[in-house]
Amino acid sequence: MRELVFVGLGLNDEKGISLNGLEEAKNADQVFMELYTSLLPDFSMKNLEALIHKQIQVLSRRNLEEENGKLILEAAETGKAVFLVPGDPFIATTHLTLRIEAAKRKIPTRIIHGASIISAIISVSGLHNYKFGKTVTIPLKENFSETPYNVIAQNKQLRLHTLCLLDLKTDEKRYLTIKDALTMLGEIEDKKKLNIASETALAVGLARAGSKTPTLKADFVGELQKFDFGEPPMTLIFPGQLHFMEAEALIAFADAPTKLRSMTT
Amino acid sequence: MRELVFVGLGLNDEKGISLNGLEEAKNADQVFMELYTSLLPDFSMKNLEALIHKQIQVLSRRNLEEENGKLILEAAETGKAVFLVPGDPFIATTHLTLRIEAAKRKIPTRIIHGASIISAIISVSGLHNYKFGKTVTIPLKENFSETPYNVIAQNKQLRLHTLCLLDLKTDEKRYLTIKDALTMLGEIEDKKKLNIASETALAVGLARAGSKTPTLKADFVGELQKFDFGEPPMTLIFPGQLHFMEAEALIAFADAPTKLRSMTT
Numbered sequence A, B: 001m002r003e004l005v006f007v008g009l010g011l012n013d014e015k016g017i018s019l020n021g022l023e024e025a026k027n028a029d030q031v032f033m034e035l036y037t038s039l040l041p042d043f044s045m046k047n048l049e050a051l052i053h054k055q056i057q058v059l060s061r062r063n064l065e066e067e068n069g070k071l072i073l074e075a076a077e078t079g080k081a082v083f084l085v086p087g088d089p090f091i092a093t094t095h096l097t098l099r100i101e102a103a104k105r106k107i108p109t110r111i112i113h114g115a116s117i118i119s120a121i122i123s124v125s126g127l128h129n130y131k132f133g134k135t136v137t138i139p140l141k142e143n144f145s146e147t148p149y150n151v152i153a154q155n156k157q158l159r160l161h162t163l164c165l166l167d168l169k170t171d172e173k174r175y176l177t178i179k180d181a182l183t184m185l186g187e188i189e190d191k192k193k194l195n196i197a198s199e200t201a202l203a204v205g206l207a208r209a210g211s212k213t214p215t216l217k218a219d220f221v222g223e224l225q226k227f228d229f230g231e232p233p234m235t236l237i238f239p240g241q242l243h244f245m246e247a248e249a250l251i252a253f254a255d256a257p258t259k260l261r262s263m264t265t
Helices: A019-026 A045-052 A061-066 A070-078 A093-104 A117-125 A147-157 A178-192 A244-253 A258-263 B019-026 B045-052 B061-066 B070-078 B093-104 B117-125 B147-157 B178-192 B244-253 B258-263
Strands: A003-008 A030-033 A056-058 A080-085 A109-112 A136-138 A162-166 A202-207 A215-220 A234-238 B003-008 B030-033 B056-058 B080-085 B109-112 B136-138 B162-166 B202-207 B215-220 B234-238
Touching (some): A003 A019, A003 A070, A019 A045, A019 A109, A045 A056, A061 A070, A061 A093, A070 A080, A070 A093, A093 A109, A093 B244, A117 A162, A117 A202, A117 A234, A117 B109, A136 A147, A136 A178, A147 A162, A147 A234, A162 A178, A178 A202, A178 A234, A244 B093, B003 B093, B019 B080, B030 B070, B061 B093, B070 B093, B093 B109, B117 B162, B117 B215, B147 B162, B147 B178, B147 B234, B244 B258
Parallel strands (some): A030 A056, A030 A080, A136 A162, B003 B080, B003 B109, B030 B056, B030 B080
Antiparallel strands (some): A162 A234, B162 B234, B202 B234
């Protein structure tokens, strides 16, 4: 059967995949994967191949973006191709082009969802889903701009939280850290002085969501910059106005200063 | 070991759970579940119990909210308790109270994430993650207010998309439909006339995310109201300003009118 199934790998390791996803991979004629849009720190290719009883072909950014996913499309033209993607398959917009190209070739596509950092961090932090504004990615130093600062400022004005995804270049093993993100935002703060990323602004950092050792810490930026989050991947939230239940959650699970209780609505 | 592990069931059926989640449930002393915060249309209790080799105790809203999760907390005081929750465990804020109560009793808690509608609908629709504003729940008729309309309007002014979760009362088998949501928003539209939910405003509906038969349709509200989405659960998006790639995705996967191409940036 001609088919292309996008399967979300979820978070952290090969066991983040759902039973539905596993079944699709087992029944595929060819299985592909990419590991460059996100970091799955405890992922084992050997274990996943053992689980699905077949070999997995790893595709590079070049295979997918410059060659437009030619290898996958060719496999899906003649049989069932499964494409494994970290997280939920289209949260990074990268693979949308591939899905549209498949549609143009009349190849049926389906999606098996996986856990994504964008819902996981809401769950882990205890912050309320409906209080998040626009999400932003904080780029690595060479691509840094004022955009992330401005997005946080706009959300804050609306009393909303901002989820900041931290950029990475897996091929170069470079992952933006919370510390470096705070430093870069601090430089914009020095110019704009909106108290977005000043030493006394509140922020919440999360490292290794979905692993056995996730690290969640809420504190004022000055303190957070000294905190050791350990290994990547990392994510950052700038809270807007806190509900008292959110403050309690941050105190209970993110070791936040109890002073937060006086900052709630 | 005293422990409370919250495990996300993901979407649609018992196979939405991750391998990590399944392992936790297999190793638990007691397994609990709730099925009232979301609808998993193809879920089979019998199949899930067979997968984890033990009985699952289903908890009602009363057990969890009025009795403050007493049954689960008692189980976690003496052994390993696993609590299965549709989607990702804390996207509905309901269970945060339970986690905070566990922390107060010094019961260690962990989270195994699952796929959530809030990331799934972004993946399915092809709309870009970083272009969503604040999320809103559209309540059932008896609780309807102007809030959802105002949230959509505020997001639209910022050129952002709005994800609208549609409320449900699983115990009464009542699920807000896209048609009814559009009708209620239309009544506010008649008063406010901001072209948010008028017949010519664009909207995207999704039914049964994560199932074998998800239905995604983008169209102008007047047309969308006549469209048959089939069975619940349903979700609705009001797009803000569309990027041309988003328009192409809606045309390819949501059978959107090709007129969208002239409405992009």
